[in-house]
Amino acid sequence: MVGDGTGKEIKKLPTSEDVAQLAGVSRATVSAYINGRRYVSDKLKKKIDRAIDILNYTPNEIARSLKLQSNKAIGLLIPVLSKFYLPMMRSINEKVHDLGYTMILGSSEEDLQREKEVLRVFTSKKVSGILVVPCSYKNARYIEQLQDSGIAVVQLNRKLDRLEADSVVSDTNGAIHNATVHMVKARNKKRVMLMGYNPAVIADLDKRAGYLSAVEECGLEALIMETAAHDPGELAKLFSAFSSENSVDGVICTTRTNMEVALQSLKNRGVRIPEEVSVIGYDDPIWTSLVDPKVTVISEDRYKMGDQAVNLLFDRIEGRYTGEPKHILMDAELILRES
């Protein structure tokens, strides 16, 4: 316990050799026992257990990975660490943990170059698989190379047409389409706006498409309020733009934050919801069912998306599936409430 003036003493960790020695067996037997790769007699098992216990031995995963040429780890690459991805991260984290894998997290920050960097790091760490929310078509070729080198890849939340890899995305196009039609047919609204469309976001293209096809189908005018990046300044601009808009009787919000902006603005102005203006929000946080009026929302089950994706990934990693890419399109639910 007393130092020698040079700082901490670092205990060298025990190796399988140490365990073998103490148990009076060979390293091979220790390895076989730990990994359950072949029969080991009860007597030796006991001895080994005891030795492991005494030494407090933990296998060195690095050495194991080097030998096996694969790491019990998967990489998760998302554009930004935002709350949007949390539900997916949760389901992924659970499955990964249950299977004894670890999750390496990286963000591309929507930057093509950085995306590639992170992917490169993942591969240098020999991850068994990668879950990626791609940020650019440009890396499709590179990702296919990774697959060729034996790394399983699943696209999450965004799907590149030119990338031959499993994918799990939600049907935002259909969801927005249905929501718009619902406003018109069931609520009898005539001037329905798509609020908060951001042309820089890949997913928003789908939302726009769904909206446009719906208004066309209903013979109405397309009313789109654009916005830009997700910083406070832009949000304030959106807030004031929306607040001086009083010709619409229906609002479809493209994101959760935009829904907050819209609701806040309407309440401030004393606009009655849904009599004067009907609102359909995006995403379904707890409070949407607590507030007055309870708000109708489009809800993507992102927890489940993550779950599906990680299932596809492990099907590949563990060799249960080796065929053509599977593409899962998840329905986004329209949760009807009062707004």
Next chain:
Amino acid sequence: MVGDGTGKEIKKLPTSEDVAQLAGVSRATVSAYINGRRYVSDKLKKKIDRAIDILNYTPNEIARSLKLQSNKAIGLLIPVLSKFYLPMMRSINEKVHDLGYTMILGSSEEDLQREKEVLRVFTSKKVSGILVVPCSYKNARYIEQLQDSGIAVVQLNRKLDRLEADSVVSDTNGAIHNATVHMVKARNKKRVMLMGYNPAVIADLDKRAGYLSAVEECGLEALIMETAAHDPGELAKLFSAFSSENSVDGVICTTRTNMEVALQSLKNRGVRIPEEVSVIGYDDPIWTSLVDPKVTVISEDRYKMGDQAVNLLFDRIEGRYTGEPKHILMDAELILRES
């Protein structure tokens, strides 16, 4: 491009040996060049660069880690993947990426046993350091063992008294104290409630303590509304309990969600803020400055907390600091607005 009926062909990745061979040098030289460990003549550098390029060589980090007995990775262990930790994750992710490290993410789910499991996995992967939001005193000894074996450890957001490791926590005690006093002295409120206290959460003990010391100092009655876990059911209970409470003239919320509940309830009831009831929220999401009235909040700069923690960690990892544990207590700011 044409398969042979047996499925994918997996290309073996090039090794430093391949590079050396192609460049006509030895592995030692390749290694030395890549890591800048010793002088290499320009001529050889060129050759090596060319070979690396041709082969598209990426060093195998696993082999590197085995040799060096340390992985360019750090582990981040948080209780749950909630939005509370996102700002910290962002700053940590940035620094880690900049330094060429990777971040392994794990969650304890507030479970003692699982916390230990995750820590064990981190060590088996030979992470260079660990950032941990501890969930129990019980693992303090184990964590100290990790330090003894050479792994740097920094506690984040929560600090165990009996754990000799660097820490970065925010001064919630002081923040709640100040907020309470502010309500009484500056707003002239007499019945100030601490709303949403959850005795099961370590941090809430501090909040309670700060609140109690303040009401005592002001000679007021302590009014604490308790709540339990973070599920929708409990939240609804809290909402209704708070909604039938009309004897208070000031509310201090313990979390962001609780703030949403309180504001929503007061608005529903048509209670004027802050004339009838003054509200101080916790956490500072964008909308707090957009709504009417703009809400006064206690704001922990969690991005900065993560930054500080990761700085301490790398000071240890890279040997710039080897002394006694450092404990950073970060001020939580009271952002005065209208509520």
Next chain:
DNA sequence: GTGAAAGCGCTAACAG
């Protein structure tokens, strides 16, 4: 200034 060779801790043939 550069190369040869040993070894990090583990697994998997191959013997016995």
Next chain:
DNA sequence: CTGTTAGCGCTTTCAC
């Protein structure tokens, strides 16, 4: 059934 042995790909003394 269990032990011996040969690497996995890299870094690093130690010679040249």
